[in-house]
Amino acid sequence: MRHNKIVVGITGASGAPYALRLMRHLTDAGIEVHVAISALGRRLLFDESDIRRCEPETLVEGDGCSLVTIHNDNDMGATIASGSFLHDGMVIVPCSSNTMASISAGITTSLVHRAAAVSLKEGRRLIIAHRESPLGRIDLMNMDRLAQAGAVIAPLSPGFYMRPESIDDLLDFMAGRLMDLLGVEHDLATRWESSPTR
Numbered sequence: 001m002r003h004n005k006i007v008v009g010i011t012g013a014s015g016a017p018y019a020l021r022l023m024r025h026l027t028d029a030g031i032e033v034h035v036a037i038s039a040l041g042r043r044l045l046f047d048e049s050d051i052r053r054c055e056p057e058t059l060v061e062g063d064g065c066s067l068v069t070i071h072n073d074n075d076m077g078a079t080i081a082s083g084s085f086l087h088d089g090m091v092i093v094p095c096s097s098n099t100m101a102s103i104s105a106g107i108t109t110s111l112v113h114r115a116a117a118v119s120l121k122e123g124r125r126l127i128i129a130h131r132e133s134p135l136g137r138i139d140l141m142n143m144d145r146l147a148q149a150g151a152v153i154a155p156l157s158p159g160f161y162m163r164p165e166s167i168d169d170l171l172d173f174m175a176g177r178l179m180d181l182l183g184v185e186h187d188l189a190t191r192w193e194s195s196p197t198r
Ligand SMILES: Cc1cc2nc3c(=O)[nH]c(=O)nc-3n(C[C@H](O)[C@H](O)[C@H](O)COP(=O)(O)O)c2cc1C
Pocket: 010, 011, 012, 013, 014, 038, 039, 040, 041, 047, 095, 096, 097, 098, 099, 100, 131, 132
């Protein structure tokens, strides 16, 4: 059963434009987007994308903003903190090592952590779009633990086989891959087609 609802967590790792691009494509596809943003996530949205105030209309331009609900990251009583809130999956993009460690340890001190833990316990899709380089051993262990618990680890590492010509192309590539993982149809150019002339 599809609910046409996706939960998006935005945390304090570099790559805020990935989150904005994904939310744009999700709302273009008619998906309701429920967002929780950590304090450092808000800072990164400002530092990297000039977003001073996080409102639906600053996160998604145009009519799509009506599909966006922003939840307070300190509000453990928000709908997305409960397993009774039915959705099609959660993606944390970008996901910091800090947030990944908290979820891996089962510690839920913010709404992003709590919504992620609930997604796992309910057997819903949880996509961790992590960004850090290099990866330390603890990051690798946390990734392994989360993968064993059912999460999908999808590092923010766009491919170049589609011959990107701009940053927009790279953002679209990653948004398309994340939408594939969330089961949302799209027509972004992300699919490799083998060509004998290459
Ligand atoms: C400008 C800036 C860039 C950062 N980039 C990353 C990053 O790419 N990956 C990461 O794991 N942490 C990064 N950090 C550190 C996290 O923001 C920090 O660990 C923070 O505690 C994460 O909190 P959160 O998980 O609640 O968002 C960055 C911090 C700043 C200020």
